[in-house]
Amino acid sequence: WAIHAPYVAAINALKQERSAVILGHNYMTPEIYHGVADVVGDSLQLAIEATRVQGDVIVQCGVHFMAETSKILNPSKTVLIPDMQAGCSLAESITAEGVAEMRAKYPGAPVVSYVNTTAEVKAASDICCTSANALAIVEAQDSDMVIMTPDKYLAQNVANQSSKTVVYWDGSCIVHELYTAEDLRAYREYHPDVAIIAHPECTPEVVAEADYTGSTRGIVDWVHKHHPKEAMLVTECSMASNIADELPEVEFAKPCNMCPYMKKITLEKILWSLHTMSEEVIVAPQVAEKARSAVQRMIDLSR
Numbered sequence: 001w002a003i004h005a006p007y008v009a010a011i012n013a014l015k016q017e018r019s020a021v022i023l024g025h026n027y028m029t030p031e032i033y034h035g036v037a038d039v040v041g042d043s044l045q046l047a048i049e050a051t052r053v054q055g056d057v058i059v060q061c062g063v064h065f066m067a068e069t070s071k072i073l074n075p076s077k078t079v080l081i082p083d084m085q086a087g088c089s090l091a092e093s094i095t096a097e098g099v100a101e102m103r104a105k106y107p108g109a110p111v112v113s114y115v116n117t118t119a120e121v122k123a124a125s126d127i128c129c130t131s132a133n134a135l136a137i138v139e140a141q142d143s144d145m146v147i148m149t150p151d152k153y154l155a156q157n158v159a160n161q162s163s164k165t166v167v168y169w170d171g172s173c174i175v176h177e178l179y180t181a182e183d184l185r186a187y188r189e190y191h192p193d194v195a196i197i198a199h200p201e202c203t204p205e206v207v208a209e210a211d212y213t214g215s216t217r218g219i220v221d222w223v224h225k226h227h228p229k230e231a232m233l234v235t236e237c238s239m240a241s242n243i244a245d246e247l248p249e250v251e252f253a254k255p256c257n258m259c260p261y262m263k264k265i266t267l268e269k270i271l272w273s274l275h276t277m278s279e280e281v282i283v284a285p286q287v288a289e290k291a292r293s294a295v296q297r298m299i300d301l302s303r
């Protein structure tokens with residue numbers, strides 16, 4: 001922590017000066033998560049928090065689609081991202097043309113797009129969902145068939161619990177698709193008490209091995225509630241690092257997988273971002289307006 005202290009102090013001082021709020025995703029490293037973020041959470045929490053920001057500036061410590069969502073929901077704020085290259089394999093897997101292709105293939109079926117998409121894809125969709133509400137959003141559609149984009153595994157996991165026919169795009173998360181059910185079974189054989197807790201971007205086979213599956217917030221809440229002796233968080237590495245200090249009685253299993261996009265956000269870049277007021281995330285107003293309807297519909301259904 002000592003090496004981070006000067007950055008943390010400088011960021012927190014500059015934050016006041018700029019009237020900025022730092023929204024931090026659960027995958028941020030501990031020095032960001034505990035040191036400088038004003039709000040931490042999963043994608044749904046951060047989207048809702050973005051609508052409540054009173055200050056002039058939002059610094060999104062997460063990936064680009066999250067910053068776009070903040071801008072879409074609170075357009076009068078200056079939204080900064082400390083590294084424009086903080087993308088997402090899911091967001092990169094589909095364009096608005098892809099959504100049109102799915103609509104042509106399955107006429108009349110509503111399009112539920114994961115928030116891990118660009119503003120253009122959101123604008124081309126009927127409604128958004130996050131990992132926290134995907135099943136409820138799909139169930140709420142007034143149609144027997146629902147198109148989900150772009151995460152095939154989230155879609156398959158929803159389909160396994162839904163009364164609807166779910167058709168989906170062929171996207172995946174490069175972090176969660178690496179976990180295999182075989183590895184989890186092998187681990188459990190030698191650690192029979194381990195609680196396996198997965199994110200729904202994992203394959204259905206991995207989800208079937210898990211004791212609990214949920215959004216990053218769901219995962220944090222589950223560990224706090226159940227206090228397992230040993231927990232394997234089948235998600236991004238920083239999740240365990242961020243809660244390990246609060247739960248010294250829980251042993252967190254290694255290994256884990258890192259999201260190279262989330263890890264582009266560092267204290268140095270946050271300070272640079274606040275200092276230079278860059279890089280600013282802009283969403284074209286016509287796109288933002290349509291995307292806002294899709295995100296707002298999701299938020300209204302999630303209350």
Ligand code: 13P
Nearest residue numbers: 042043044130131215216
């Ligand atoms: P959550 O909405 O569960 O935080 O997930 C976001 C994400 O990108 C997971 O990989």
Ligand code: SF4
Nearest residue numbers: 088089173174175259
């Ligand atoms: Fe995207 Fe996967 Fe990284 Fe989440 S963990 S931001 S879904 S690449």
